[in-house]
Amino acid sequence: MAMSKDPVKPSEALLKKTTDLMHDGMDARAFGEFEMPPALGDARWTDELILSTWHMAATGKVPDNLNYKTGLSNGGFDRLDFKMLNEDQWLEHSEDIDTSISLNRRGDERHNPTPPIPIYGGGMSYGSVSVNVMLARAKNAQKWNTFMSTGEGGYPEQLYECKEHVITQVATGYFGVEERSIQAAPIVEFKYAQGAKPGLGGHLLASKAGEEVAKMRGSVPFVSLFSPFPFHSTYSVEDHSKHIDWIQTVNPDALISVKVSTPHDVDMVAVGSYYAGAHIIHLDGGFGGTGAAPEIAKKNIAMPIELAIPKVHKFLIKEGIRDNVTLIASGGIRTADDIAKAIALGADGVVLGTSDLVAMGCTRCSNCEGGPSGRGCPWGLTTTDIELQEWIQQEWAVKRLDNYYTALQWRLREILRQLGLGDVKDLVGRTDLLKYVRGDA
Amino acid sequence: MGNDGNQVTLTKEEFARQSRILADSYHRYHIDAMETPDRQALPNNFIVKVGKIGLAKMITSEIFHYWGKWDVVFSRPCTYGVFSGPIGGFSPRPEMCVGCLRCTVQHPEFVTVLPNPARAALGDSYLSSKLISTIDDEARKGTVPVRGQGYRGRFGGPGWDGMFTDMSEIVRPSRDGIHGRELISTVVDIGSKPMSLKFDSNGELVNEGPKMMSIQVPFVFDSPDGNIMTKKLATIWKTAAEQIDTLAMLPAELVTTNSLASRAVVPILSTNDAANAGSFGNGTRMVELDSWDNAAFETAKASNHDLQIGIRLPFESGWQSKLTEMVQAGVPVIHFVANNHGEDNEGNFIMDLLMEAHNMLLESGTRDKVTFLNSGGIVAADHLPKSIICGLDAVGLDLPLFIAMQARLSGDTASRSGYKLKLPRKCDDKWATQRIVNLSASWRDQLLEILGAMGVREVRRLRGEMGRAMWCAHLEAEAFSEIEGFLGGDE
Numbered sequence: 001m002a003m004s005k006d007p008v009k010p011s012e013a014l015l016k017k018t019t020d021l022m023h024d025g026m027d028a029r030a031f032g033e034f035e036m037p038p039a040l041g042d043a044r045w046t047d048e049l050i051l052s053t054w055h056m057a058a059t060g061k062v063p064d065n066l067n068y069k070t071g072l073s074n075g076g077f078d079r080l081d082f083k084m085l086n087e088d089q090w091l092e093h094s095e096d097i098d099t100s101i102s103l104n105r106r107g108d109e110r111h112n113p114t115p116p117i118p119i120y121g122g123g124m125s126y127g128s129v130s131v132n133v134m135l136a137r138a139k140n141a142q143k144w145n146t147f148m149s150t151g152e153g154g155y156p157e158q159l160y161e162c163k164e165h166v167i168t169q170v171a172t173g174y175f176g177v178e179e180r181s182i183q184a185a186p187i188v189e190f191k192y193a194q195g196a197k198p199g200l201g202g203h204l205l206a207s208k209a210g211e212e213v214a215k216m217r218g219s220v221p222f223v224s225l226f227s228p229f230p231f232h233s234t235y236s237v238e239d240h241s242k243h244i245d246w247i248q249t250v251n252p253d254a255l256i257s258v259k260v261s262t263p264h265d266v267d268m269v270a271v272g273s274y275y276a277g278a279h280i281i282h283l284d285g286g287f288g289g290t291g292a293a294p295e296i297a298k299k300n301i302a303m304p305i306e307l308a309i310p311k312v313h314k315f316l317i318k319e320g321i322r323d324n325v326t327l328i329a330s331g332g333i334r335t336a337d338d339i340a341k342a343i344a345l346g347a348d349g350v351v352l353g354t355s356d357l358v359a360m361g362c363t364r365c366s367n368c369e370g371g372p373s374g375r376g377c378p379w380g381l382t383t384t385d386i387e388l389q390e391w392i393q394q395e396w397a398v399k400r401l402d403n404y405y406t407a408l409q410w411r412l413r414e415i416l417r418q419l420g421l422g423d424v425k426d427l428v429g430r431t432d433l434l435k436y437v438r439g440d441a
Numbered sequence: 442m443g444n445d446g447n448q449v450t451l452t453k454e455e456f457a458r459q460s461r462i463l464a465d466s467y468h469r470y471h472i473d474a475m476e477t478p479d480r481q482a483l484p485n486n487f488i489v490k491v492g493k494i495g496l497a498k499m500i501t502s503e504i505f506h507y508w509g510k511w512d513v514v515f516s517r518p519c520t521y522g523v524f525s526g527p528i529g530g531f532s533p534r535p536e537m538c539v540g541c542l543r544c545t546v547q548h549p550e551f552v553t554v555l556p557n558p559a560r561a562a563l564g565d566s567y568l569s570s571k572l573i574s575t576i577d578d579e580a581r582k583g584t585v586p587v588r589g590q591g592y593r594g595r596f597g598g599p600g601w602d603g604m605f606t607d608m609s610e611i612v613r614p615s616r617d618g619i620h621g622r623e624l625i626s627t628v629v630d631i632g633s634k635p636m637s638l639k640f641d642s643n644g645e646l647v648n649e650g651p652k653m654m655s656i657q658v659p660f661v662f663d664s665p666d667g668n669i670m671t672k673k674l675a676t677i678w679k680t681a682a683e684q685i686d687t688l689a690m691l692p693a694e695l696v697t698t699n700s701l702a703s704r705a706v707v708p709i710l711s712t713n714d715a716a717n718a719g720s721f722g723n724g725t726r727m728v729e730l731d732s733w734d735n736a737a738f739e740t741a742k743a744s745n746h747d748l749q750i751g752i753r754l755p756f757e758s759g760w761q762s763k764l765t766e767m768v769q770a771g772v773p774v775i776h777f778v779a780n781n782h783g784e785d786n787e788g789n790f791i792m793d794l795l796m797e798a799h800n801m802l803l804e805s806g807t808r809d810k811v812t813f814l815n816s817g818g819i820v821a822a823d824h825l826p827k828s829i830i831c832g833l834d835a836v837g838l839d840l841p842l843f844i845a846m847q848a849r850l851s852g853d854t855a856s857r858s859g860y861k862l863k864l865p866r867k868c869d870d871k872w873a874t875q876r877i878v879n880l881s882a883s884w885r886d887q888l889l890e891i892l893g894a895m896g897v898r899e900v901r902r903l904r905g906e907m908g909r910a911m912w913c914a915h916l917e918a919e920a921f922s923e924i925e926g927f928l929g930g931d932e
């Protein structure tokens with residue numbers, strides 16, 4: 001059949017056939033019923049990492065016969081390993097191993113959320129992903145008593161049912177920022193920059209900025225949307241402090257997160273953000289990112305997250321403020337092992353984006369920005385195409401994410417107990433528990 | 442001021458009128474890119490194999506199962522048209538495949554998608570298949586390549602891959618426009634500036650002032666060595682250089698025999714022919730001598746005092762002493778030449794060689810007297826700002842231009858003369874020129890992205906800004922020094 005020129009919402013029968021085929025196929029691939037797809041994977045997300053994520057999302061368990069720990073990028077997390085204790089010194093694997101973190105360490109009068117896992121969901125805007133994907137992530141966040149961020153595309157009405165778990169992002173284009181969504185937010189995230197395109201601002205291609213998306217963003221349909229860079233109202237850390245004051249006026253109880261990328265002076269930026277009033281400093285390294293980004297920006301501008309975390313962690317200690325702020329890392333964190341390594345390097349917790357999408361079926365084909373079809377993700381993830389977005393059904397997607405987070409927590413506890421630690425907070429900055437592996441890790 | 446130096450008082454209206462003419466005459470520099478389809482397409486990225494029996498069985502079963510629900514019966518997993526030919530999946534169209542893998546996940550029993558080995562085999566260890574694909578795309582569209590889902594490659598890496606450029610969270614070149622990068626200048630000056638101006642007691646300038654010319658982008662189109670350049674290629678280089686206001690460096694013989702002299706053309710002469718340096722005319726602004734010879738340089742200079750003289754300096758053992766001699770002799774433009782992998786004859790990489798050359802002149806306080814160009818080893822958009830950070834004023838491009846024209850290279854592609862070109866059968870000058878103009882537009886726009894992120898307002902200020910770059914090896918040493926087993930970055 002020729003490609004439909006005007007996609008329409010799929011019929012019940014088509015929806016069932018397609019999603020059944022997709023889901024069965026993902027399981028068959030993840031459970032090794034067929035050989036590894038030869039065209040799957042890359043150095044960062046290998047075929048085994050993608051299939052192991054599908055396995056975890058299907059079962060809630062780590063696989064026996066796939067490498068679910070490291071990729072083949074030949075550096076950073078892929079060259080680090082843990083110095084595990086001898087088996088007789090391991091703790092019991094139990095729910096008593098505490099994987100929770102605190103998001104308000106300033107000791108002020110605001111609330112102090114303590115998600116039971118050191119993970120929350122990164123911003124993926126409405127427009128870059130569908131409402132189904134956003135809602136699935138929000139519902140999973142609710143289930144795990146953690147959070148997910150709106151990204152810079154506004155706050156779709158449906159998200160209000162999970163509002164206690166939704167972070168409202170204020171980014172440089174102010175797309176969709178409203179008093180109501182600030183007031184609803186337990187955490188407000190200022191996105192100064194993002195790791196995949198540091199210094200460049202956001203970018204939503206015209207083909208993905210349809211009627212609904214444009215309405216949400218207060219823009220004209222099918223016109224490319226560029227967020228400026230940087231905030232045109234920010235010339236200094238004092239201006240940043242003024243931003244935070246605005247938010248506090250609108251919502252005095254919201255925690256403030258400041259998301260920045262990883263330039264040379266990221267340590268100074270972090271300290272400045274803290275003194276301006278941030279509760280969370282969110283470092284976004286260059287290797288992640290889910291949206292469209294210029295290829296030149298992905299690797300060449302700013303530093304990988306593995307190299308930024310220790311720099312900031314040590315500087316915050318030197319400044320005597322490390323215990324008063326939560327340091328969150330993102331941008332290239334793929335596995336539970338990466339999470340534990342990021343924490344051992346000095347982060348308190350991490351933000352996941354790509355891994356959530358992989359759990360829901362992403363093959364990392366990079367066609368999210370529209371691809372030659374102009375319709376966006378053929379799996380229904382990074383698209384608002386009326387037909388394609390239906391391939392992600394919420395109930396299925398929430399279950400996948402829930403299973404995936406269950407497996408992540410299990411593996412995290414496994415690492416902690418093998419290190420003899422009963423609390424993930426005791427892993428923060430413990431580079432002495434890491435070893436550098438030479439050759440391919 | 443009037444011609445005689447006296448102040449002329451304008452009426453308000455006249456002043457406004459002249460100001461308006463001046464303002465209206467300003468055109469922001471822009472390169473006219475235009476989608477320019479392939480003439481010799483690269484091999485497909487993927488091979489799509491569909492088992493005919495499996496497909497036939499599936500269709501039969503679906504017709505039976507979903508009789509009457511034709512939307513279901515005719516639905517196919519590919520949104521890119523691979524199975525939308527006249528006989529659908531029985532004759533897939535792999536050239537349209539983007540590797541989303543939906544078909545092979547949905548139908549693992551009879552659909553396989555494989556990376557195409559012919560695509561992977563393109564290029565060599567330096568100019569990889571991936572870089573060739575990127576240049577091809579840039580030359581087709583003339584835009585900045587944009588894709589989803591993060592970075593896919595290795596952590597750090599050798600050569601340029603081990604270098605990151607800095608960015609600023611707040612500092613911008615300008616708050617005008619969306620990102621401020623609309624107003625960034627990519628103009629570079631070619632030539633020599635005196636380190637100071639000297640005046641006599643009457644206030645008259647006694648030494649030579651700056652002798653420079655400007656080009657709009659920090660890259661020029663260069664010729665490979667040997668006999669690779671032809672009249673056709675030289676004409677294309679020249680036309681593209683004229684369109685974007687840069688320079689085409691062409692063998693002098695080709696320039697003369699084909700009447701290619703122009704203000705955008707830089708004839709390359711052997712030292713034996715230095716006396717002909719002033720003979721090209723038609724607006725020629727600069728010539729290059731193919732090697733260093735002080736006498737030949739003086740001869741070329743004497744042939745026309747207004748000409749810029751560049752000297753090509755291969756990165757070979759002893760280049761440092763030649764560089765010192767050339768600077769002392771007052772050579773205004775020094776054009777380094779590395780092999781196509783960006784190496785000298787001992788295997789040292791240009792990143793280090795360029796920093797060494799730049800620092801040598803900084804130490805002797807002579808850096809601004811000279812323009813540095815380099816050819817060889819610059820084959821991706823990110824290499825451009827990175828090499829400028831290492832000390833270049835502008836780069837010379839040759840191999841990327843051939844790739845933009847969809848030429849296939851064979852032979853010793855590492856050397857500057859040991860390879861052969863196979864151009865597309867239909868390679869008319871207009872098409873080829875536009876592909877090169879597109880590549881230029883794409884690389885310039887990508888340079889603007891980097892400069893914008895750094896908060897640098899003009900590319901001239903990027904030269905030698907090593908403090909605004911980060912080397913993976915240094916960062917790793919800082920981050921991982923306390924970790925057991927870490928011996929040093931960039932192993």
Ligand code: SF4
Nearest residue numbers: 362363365366368377
């Ligand atoms: S288009 Fe490809 S990379 Fe993007 S979300 Fe979909 S499957 Fe993943």
Ligand code: SF4
Nearest residue numbers: 519538539541542544
């Ligand atoms: S991999 Fe994707 S693009 Fe390629 S044929 Fe299969 S469905 Fe189509």
